Amino acid sequence: MTDDVTGTTSIAVRRTRSTNGGAKFGVWAPPILVAIVVIAVWYLISSMLGKKNFLLPPPHEVVAKGFLNPETASDIVTALGRSALVALVGLAIAIVIGVVWAIAMSQAKWIERSLFPYAVILQTIPILALVPLIGFWFGFEFFSRVVVCVMIALFPMVSNTLFGLQSVALSQRELFKLQHASRWTILTKLDLPTALPAIFAGMRISAGLAVVGAIVGDFFFRRGTPGIGALLNNYTSRLQGAELLAAIIAASLFGVAIFAVFGLLGKLAVGRWYDFGQK
Structure with a gap:
C-alpha cells in the first residue's frame, strides 16, 4: 500500500514538473519567436537598403x-x-x-x-x-x-x-x-x-x-x-x-x-x- 502511494506521489510530482515546464515554455516561446521574426525583417530591410544601410x-x-x-x-x-x-x-x-x-x-x-x-x-x-x-x-x-x-x-x-x-x-x-x-x-x-x-x-x-x-x-x-x-x-x-x-x-x-x-x-x-x- 505504501509503495502504491509513493508511486502515485512520484507520478504526480513528475506531472506537475512537466506542466510547469510546459507553462514556462508557453510564456517565453511567443516573445522569442516574435524577436526572431523582428531580427529577420531587420536584416532583410537593411540588406535592401544597400549602401544606404547606415539608415538602418x-x-x-x-x-x-x-x-x-x-x-x-x-x-x-x-x-x-x-x-x-x-x-x-x-x-x-x-x-x-x-x-x-x-x-x-x-x-x-x-x-x-x-x-x-x-x-x-x-x-x-x-x-x-x-x-x-x-x-x-x-x-x-x-x-x-x-x-x-x-x-x-x-x-x-x-x-x-x-x-x-x-x-x-x-x-x-x-x-x-x-x-x-x-x-x-x-x-x-x-x-x-x-x-x-x-x-x-x-x-x-x-x-x-x-x-x-x-x-x-x-x-x-x-x-x-x-x-x-x-x-x-x-x-x-x-x-x-x-x-x-x-x-x-x-x-x-x-x-x-x-x-x-x-x-x-x-x-x-x-x-x-x-x-x-x-x-
Missing part, C-alpha cells in the same frame, strides 16, 4: 559598434545612469502626488468634479510645447527634467488609483459603515487594499512614461549633466546609426526593467489574494 544598420553592426565598443558602451551607460536618476525621481514624485490626488477625489464627488478635469487637462497638454516654458520658469538643469517626468507620468497614477478606490463593492462599504468605522479606517482597511492592483498597474504605466520624460527633457535642456536624450541627439547629428540604435535599445531595456520591477512588487504585495498580471 544590421543587428550585428549595432551590437559591435554600440555595445562591444568600450568607448560607446561607456558613453551609453553613463548617459543612461543620469537619465535613470531623473526618471526614478520624477516617477517617485508622480506616484506620491497621483495617489494623494486620487485619494482626495475619492472622498467626495464635489472634490472629484473639481479636480479631475485638471488631471485630464494635464494629460492633454502638448508637453513638447510646454517644455520651453518649464525651462524659463525652473531653469534648464536637473529640476526641470524632473518636472517634465512628473507631468508625463502623473495622469496614469491619478486615473488608475481613482479607479481602484472607486471599485470597492458597495456591500463591503455598507458593512464597514454598519460597524461605525471612521473614514480613515475605511480608507486604510478597505479602499486602499482594494485599489492596490490598480495602483501597481498605474505604476507600471508611469514607469515607462517617466523614462520618456527623461529623454524628452534631455532633448530640450542642454545644460547640466546630459543624459541618454542628449546622447541620442549627438548620434543623430553625426549620422551614427548603429550607435543611435544601440542607445535606443538600452533606453528601452531600462524602461522594460522598471516595468518588470513594479510588476514583481505588485505580485509580492497583492499576489496572495489577487492573481496579479494573470489572465
Whole structure:
C-alpha cells in the first residue's frame, strides 16, 4: 500500500514538473519567436537598403559598434545612469502626488468634479510645447527634467488609483459603515487594499512614461549633466546609426526593467489574494 502511494506521489510530482515546464515554455516561446521574426525583417530591410544601410544598420553592426565598443558602451551607460536618476525621481514624485490626488477625489464627488478635469487637462497638454516654458520658469538643469517626468507620468497614477478606490463593492462599504468605522479606517482597511492592483498597474504605466520624460527633457535642456536624450541627439547629428540604435535599445531595456520591477512588487504585495498580471 505504501509503495502504491509513493508511486502515485512520484507520478504526480513528475506531472506537475512537466506542466510547469510546459507553462514556462508557453510564456517565453511567443516573445522569442516574435524577436526572431523582428531580427529577420531587420536584416532583410537593411540588406535592401544597400549602401544606404547606415539608415538602418544590421543587428550585428549595432551590437559591435554600440555595445562591444568600450568607448560607446561607456558613453551609453553613463548617459543612461543620469537619465535613470531623473526618471526614478520624477516617477517617485508622480506616484506620491497621483495617489494623494486620487485619494482626495475619492472622498467626495464635489472634490472629484473639481479636480479631475485638471488631471485630464494635464494629460492633454502638448508637453513638447510646454517644455520651453518649464525651462524659463525652473531653469534648464536637473529640476526641470524632473518636472517634465512628473507631468508625463502623473495622469496614469491619478486615473488608475481613482479607479481602484472607486471599485470597492458597495456591500463591503455598507458593512464597514454598519460597524461605525471612521473614514480613515475605511480608507486604510478597505479602499486602499482594494485599489492596490490598480495602483501597481498605474505604476507600471508611469514607469515607462517617466523614462520618456527623461529623454524628452534631455532633448530640450542642454545644460547640466546630459543624459541618454542628449546622447541620442549627438548620434543623430553625426549620422551614427548603429550607435543611435544601440542607445535606443538600452533606453528601452531600462524602461522594460522598471516595468518588470513594479510588476514583481505588485505580485509580492497583492499576489496572495489577487492573481496579479494573470489572465
